[in-house]
Amino acid sequence: MTPHYSVSQCPLCGNGLCGIRMCGIHSDAPHGLVVCDECEAIWQEPDTATEHVYPDAENARCPICEAALWGPHSRWASREDCRVLGWEAAIDEDLSGP
Numbered sequence: 483m484t485p486h487y488s489v490s491q492c493p494l495c496g497n498g499l500c501g502i503r504m505c506g507i508h509s510d511a512p513h514g515l516v517v518c519d520e521c522e523a524i525w526q527e528p529d530t531a532t533e534h535v536y537p538d539a540e541n542a543r544c545p546i547c548e549a550a551l552w553g554p555h556s557r558w559a560s561r562e563d564c565r566v567l568g569w570e571a572a573i574d575e576d577l578s579g580p
């Protein structure tokens with residue numbers, strides 16, 4: 483499960499990619515998260531200099547809506563998702579897919 487679009491390499495674990503996820507995709511309030519694909523650190527802004535949280539490792543949930551982090555209510559963001567979130571400018575193209 484590699485992110486499609488990432489904002490940076492993870493400053494915390496050094497190995498992961500901080501990928502953009504779209505959560506709440508079936509709700510009327512979709513929202514973005516940045517999640518490290520290695521250590522699961524979560525940022526609520528597309529900027530890893532902001533405060534992060536770690537979810538419960540056994541039961542990772544979105545800090546905004548509390549849906550399961552890897553469940554059916556969220557996905558790695560598409561380019562269109564990034565546009566909807568207004569996070570397109572934060573994408574590091576060198577770390578992201580086409």
Ligand SMILES: [Zn+2]
Pocket residue numbers: 492493494495496497498499518519520521522523
């Ligand atoms: Zn990490």
Ligand SMILES: [Zn+2]
Pocket residue numbers: 505506513544545546547548549
């Ligand atoms: Zn959520």
